Amino acid sequence: MTDSQALNEQTVIDYIKQTSVFSHIFDGNDDLKSQQIAEGNVNLLFRVSSEHDPIHKSVIVKQALPYAWRYPDFKMPLDRSRIEYEVLTIEGRYCPQQVPEIYHFDEEKHILIIEDLNQHLVMREGLMKQIRYPLVANHIGTFMARTLFYTSDLYLSSGEKKAMVPKFINPVLCKVQEDLVFTQPYMDHPNNRWSKLLEPQVRQIHQDDDLRSEIFELKELYMTHAQALIHNDLHTGSIMLNEHETKVVDPEFAFFGPIAHDIGSYIANLALSYASQEFHARDETVRKEYRLWLAQLVKDTWRVFENEFLTLWENEGNDDWPSPSFRKKYIQQLLQETLGFGAAEMLRRLIGMAHVHDFWTIDNEEIRAISESIGINIAVNWLKNRRKVFSIDEAVEMMLESKSSYPFI
Numbered sequence: 001m002t003d004s005q006a007l008n009e010q011t012v013i014d015y016i017k018q019t020s021v022f023s024h025i026f027d028g029n030d031d032l033k034s035q036q037i038a039e040g041n042v043n044l045l046f047r048v049s050s051e052h053d054p055i056h057k058s059v060i061v062k063q064a065l066p067y068a069w070r071y072p073d074f075k076m077p078l079d080r081s082r083i084e085y086e087v088l089t090i091e092g093r094y095c096p097q098q099v100p101e102i103y104h105f106d107e108e109k110h111i112l113i114i115e116d117l118n119q120h121l122v123m124r125e126g127l128m129k130q131i132r133y134p135l136v137a138n139h140i141g142t143f144m145a146r147t148l149f150y151t152s153d154l155y156l157s158s159g160e161k162k163a164m165v166p167k168f169i170n171p172v173l174c175k176v177q178e179d180l181v182f183t184q185p186y187m188d189h190p191n192n193r194w195s196k197l198l199e200p201q202v203r204q205i206h207q208d209d210d211l212r213s214e215i216f217e218l219k220e221l222y223m224t225h226a227q228a229l230i231h232n233d234l235h236t237g238s239i240m241l242n243e244h245e246t247k248v249v250d251p252e253f254a255f256f257g258p259i260a261h262d263i264g265s266y267i268a269n270l271a272l273s274y275a276s277q278e279f280h281a282r283d284e285t286v287r288k289e290y291r292l293w294l295a296q297l298v299k300d301t302w303r304v305f306e307n308e309f310l311t312l313w314e315n316e317g318n319d320d321w322p323s324p325s326f327r328k329k330y331i332q333q334l335l336q337e338t339l340g341f342g343a344a345e346m347l348r349r350l351i352g353m354a355h356v357h358d359f360w361t362i363d364n365e366e367i368r369a370i371s372e373s374i375g376i377n378i379a380v381n382w383l384k385n386r387r388k389v390f391s392i393d394e395a396v397e398m399m400l401e402s403k404s405s406y407p408f409i
C-alpha cells in the first residue's frame, strides 16, 4: 500500500459511495459529509454522516496505514486491520451488545466501517467528570467472561484452539506491549517520562530488583501463556459508553495471551482514575464518594466476571477438566495475576512512555505528583502482595489504604 491510497475527507465519501454501506445506512441518496477524528493515535479515522440526519445516519471509517498515523516513523503491519475485523466478529458472536456493529471490511485497502457511537463517551473522559454508569460493571464483567471463556481451552477443543492461535500471532503489536509495558519502564530508556517531583519515588522503583523480578515474571507469562484470545489493550480509552450501553472498541492488539492481562488492564485504569480524582473531583465529599463508587466498581466487575465465567464453564465447558478444585484454583490464580498485570499497566502509565489523560490534564504539579504517587503505591502494593490476596475485597482494601508518598518528608 502506498500513501496515495490513504483516505482523506473527500475520498472517504467517494469510497463509501462504492460500497453497500451507501445504500444500507444512507439510503443511497443522502448528501454525505465527513470529518477526520483526531483522537486516534494509530489509524486514520473518519466520521461520515448524512447532512440531514447526522445522528442516526453516520458511520466510522477506520483505515490502517503501514505506520502509526500520529508517529509516521513507527512502522506497523497492515494486517492489524484484519485482526481488528476478525476479533470484533468473534466478540460480536459471543457478546453482541458490547461491540460496535461492523458494516464493511476491505482487506485490500485495510478499511473497516463500523457503527458510529456518537451517543457514547470514551469511559476515561466520563470518569474524569465523575459520571456514574450503573450498568458498566455488568457489561464489562460479562464481556470479559464471555470473550475469554469462549476462546479458551476450557470451551474450545484442543484442535480448534490450536487452529486459531496462529491467526492472531500479532508479533509487532505484541512487541510494542512487551517493550512499553514490561521492559522500558524498568530500565534507563529515553522513552520513559515521569513527574519531576516524583524523582525519589521513581528512583526507588528503578533500584528495586525484587520489583523488577516480579514484573519480568509477568512479562514471561504475557509472552508464553496462550490462554485465550485477549483484547490486549482493554483500558478505559477503549470503552465507549453511556448510562444504558457499553461498547468495547479497538481490538487491533488482540492475540492469544493471559486472561488476567485484560482484566488487570481494565481494573488498573479504574485505579488510575481513583488516584487522579485527587484533582478531578475538587470537592472533598464528591471525591470521597466517587472514589468509593470506583472501588465498588472494581469489586462488582470482578464478581460479575467470576460468576459468569464459572457458570459458562459449568454449563458449556468441554469435558476435559473434571475437577471442582481445579476451577477454584484457576479463579484464584486469575485474581492474583490480575493484580500483577494491573500493577504493570499502572506503572507503565506513570513512569513509562504512554501516559494517560487522567494525569496529563492536571496542570498543578503538586496535585499531579500526589495523584501519581497514590497510583504508584497502589501498583507496588498489588504487585508485591498479590500472592497473599484471596478475594477482590482484599485487593480493593489495598487500593483504599494506598496513600501518596509525596511530599517526601
Ligand SMILES: Nc1ncnc2c1ncn2[C@@H]1O[C@H](COP(=O)(O)OP(=O)(O)O)[C@@H](O)[C@H]1O
Binding pocket: 037, 039, 040, 041, 042, 043, 044, 045, 060, 100, 114, 115, 116, 117, 118, 122, 237, 238, 249, 250, 252
Ligand atoms: N465506533 C466509534 N464511534 C465513535 N467514535 C469512535 C469509534 N471508534 C473510535 N472512536 C473515536 O476515535 C478514537 C480513536 O479510536 P481507536 O479505535 O482507539 O483508534 P486508534 O487505534 O487508531 O487509536 C476513540 O478514542 C474515539 O474517540
Ligand SMILES: [Mg+2]
Binding pocket: 042, 250, 252
Ligand atoms: Mg488502537
